[in-house]
Amino acid sequence: MIQTVRNLAVHFRTTLNNLKSNRQVSFVTIATIAIAFSILGLFLVVFVNLDTFLTTWSREVQLVVYLEDAISGKERESLERVIAGNPEVESVAFVSRETAWENFKSTFSAKSEFLKSLEINPLPASFNVQFKQTRDRVEKIRQFAETLRKSPGVESLEYGEKWIGRFEKFMIFLKVFLLAIGGLLGLGLIFIISNTIKLSLYSRQDEIELMLMVGATHGYIKTPFLLEGMAQALIGALISVGVIKFVHLHMKLQFQDTLEAIARGGGFLFVSFSQVLFLLLASAAVGWAGSYLSINQFLNSIQKR
Amino acid sequence: MIQLYNVFKTYGGNIPALVDVSLVIREGAFVFVTGPSGAGKTTLLKILFRWENFDSGQVLVNGMNIGKIKERNLYLLRRTIGVVFQDYKLLPHRTVFENIALVQQVVGASYRALKARTWEALKSVGLSHKKDAYPLQLSGGEQQRVAIARALVNSPKILLADEPTGNLDPEIAHDIVKLFERANEQGMTVVFATHNHELIRKTNYPYIALNRGNIVRA
Numbered sequence: 001m002i003q004t005v006r007n008l009a010v011h012f013r014t015t016l017n018n019l020k021s022n023r024q025v026s027f028v029t030i031a032t033i034a035i036a037f038s039i040l041g042l043f044l045v046v047f048v049n050l051d052t053f054l055t056t057w058s059r060e061v062q063l064v065v066y067l068e069d070a071i072s073g074k075e076r077e078s079l080e081r082v083i084a085g086n087p088e089v090e091s092v093a094f095v096s097r098e099t100a101w102e103n104f105k106s107t108f109s110a111k112s113e114f115l116k117s118l119e120i121n122p123l124p125a126s127f128n129v130q131f132k133q134t135r136d137r138v139e140k141i142r143q144f145a146e147t148l149r150k151s152p153g154v155e156s157l158e159y160g161e162k163w164i165g166r167f168e169k170f171m172i173f174l175k176v177f178l179l180a181i182g183g184l185l186g187l188g189l190i191f192i193i194s195n196t197i198k199l200s201l202y203s204r205q206d207e208i209e210l211m212l213m214v215g216a217t218h219g220y221i222k223t224p225f226l227l228e229g230m231a232q233a234l235i236g237a238l239i240s241v242g243v244i245k246f247v248h249l250h251m252k253l254q255f256q257d258t259l260e261a262i263a264r265g266g267g268f269l270f271v272s273f274s275q276v277l278f279l280l281l282a283s284a285a286v287g288w289a290g291s292y293l294s295i296n297q298f299l300n301s302i303q304k305r
Numbered sequence: 306m307i308q309l310y311n312v313f314k315t316y317g318g319n320i321p322a323l324v325d326v327s328l329v330i331r332e333g334a335f336v337f338v339t340g341p342s343g344a345g346k347t348t349l350l351k352i353l354f355r356w357e358n359f360d361s362g363q364v365l366v367n368g369m370n371i372g373k374i375k376e377r378n379l380y381l382l383r384r385t386i387g388v389v390f391q392d393y394k395l396l397p398h399r400t401v402f403e404n405i406a407l408v409q410q411v412v413g414a415s416y417r418a419l420k421a422r423t424w425e426a427l428k429s430v431g432l433s434h435k436k437d438a439y440p441l442q443l444s445g446g447e448q449q450r451v452a453i454a455r456a457l458v459n460s461p462k463i464l465l466a467d468e469p470t471g472n473l474d475p476e477i478a479h480d481i482v483k484l485f486e487r488a489n490e491q492g493m494t495v496v497f498a499t500h501n502h503e504l505i506r507k508t509n510y511p512y513i514a515l516n517r518g519n520i521v522r523a
Contacts, residue, residue, distance in 0.1 A: 215384035216411040303376050
């Protein structure tokens with residue numbers, strides 16, 4: 001245990017010395033990592049907020065079942081029983097043609113002259129169905145709507161399926177885009193870190209060879225370089241979190257009202273703590289991978305003599 | 306004990322470095338390896354601590370068939386061997402003390418043991434007063450003594466020296482040989498590569514002569 005702590009102290013010291021002696025290259029690497037993770041992080045912020053908007057909007061979705069004008073009383077009662085009998089339905093309210101017309105007129109009172117000239121009520125009666133708040137609420141509404149569509153007396157159904165479907169597709173696209181950009185940036189960063197570590201390795205080649213000659217294990221040689229790569233990536237990622245937070249705060253101050261209106265009261269969100277943690281862990285993994293690539297290549301080149 | 310049986314080594318596949326070399330060096334012996342430049346002295350020494358691989362044959366060092374040791378386990382062999390080079394291979398940004406202590410650090414010695422053994426090694430080569438100096442502040446002879454202290458600090462069973470006196474004046478070279486003799490008296494096997502025939506003649510130890518990778522006298 002004491003030995004491990006002592007070795008770690010030696011490795012940390014070596015890592016710090018490496019970072020210091022390759023100050024310029026390390027700075028460029030850290031800056032590149034910070035920029036790359038900032039781009040990824042900003043996309044993540046956009047994604048998080050759009051996802052929240054979608055969830056907020058989805059919560060407000062209700063199923064409106066428009067009835068045929070000629071629907072009989074029996075058919076209407078039977079339809080109401082079917083709707084109320086669905087375990088996912090929270091409440092169902094009947095809106096008569098007259099009530100619908102009154103609601104319409106009060107909503108569009110500014111156009112009262114035009115409305116007064118209309119002598120007929122063009123609106124159908126309907127059932128407004130509220131569903132319970134569950135994770136797959138929209139999907140359940142969608143399924144139930146399909147079963148109701150062909151019921152007698154039903155004229156049409158409305159639950160905003162078109163825009164929800166489009167928005168969901170857009171979110172899937174955004175998710176794939178985020179994954180792709182994350183993967184590509186990660187791969188790019190691995191190569192950048194790998195190159196920096198390679199420079200660090202070559203600047204200490206004599207020392208490494210000497211350590212191997214006197215009986216250092218591969219683990220002993222590798223550890224400070226793996227730590228160096230991880231440290232660079234972590235510092236870069238931490239800076240990027242700062243950049244994202246700054247941009248987030250700026251946006252919030254500048255566009256709070258607009259964003260609240262779009263999000264229907266919800267504020268402009270920052271990435272969650274677990275997402276920040278994931279970003280940092282991902283950066284450490286990228287740093288480790290980049291260093292591992294270089295140090296393994298380097299040790300193999302020495303071994304192949 | 307060092308045993309080589311029919312060892313062949315080529316560089317680039319066709320430049321022979323060692324040709325059918327077989328030899329035995331007993332435990333505790335002091336042996337010179339001599340020959341002109343390009344004879345294969347350095348290659349032979351590098352093979353003994355598996356810094357270089359060989360093409361065929363068998364090499365046994367301290368009872369280990371070194372051709373069969375996996376790369377990740379080579380450190381076990383190397384910890385039993387001390388190596389001294391003609392160009393010293395001292396790290397310029399580390400002090401004399403740190404250069405020697407590095408070897409102890411690598412094998413995971415405790416700080417107390419590291420300090421005591423490094424100090425002991427420094428004293429044995431008569432350089433305790435230079436412990437805080439940097440290699441480039443020392444003369445050639447002093448640098449070589451630091452290198453010897455570094456090779457001795459882990460008390461290896463075998464001490465390999467590749468032209469350790471090659472860059473030194475005859476008088477200083479004589480002092481350096483004395484240090485190797487002292488190590489040998491303590492039971493270490495010493496394999497000393499040199500092209501200096503005068504040195505071999507004066508000290509009267511057995512020698513192995515190489516020429517173009519072939520043993521011409523053992």
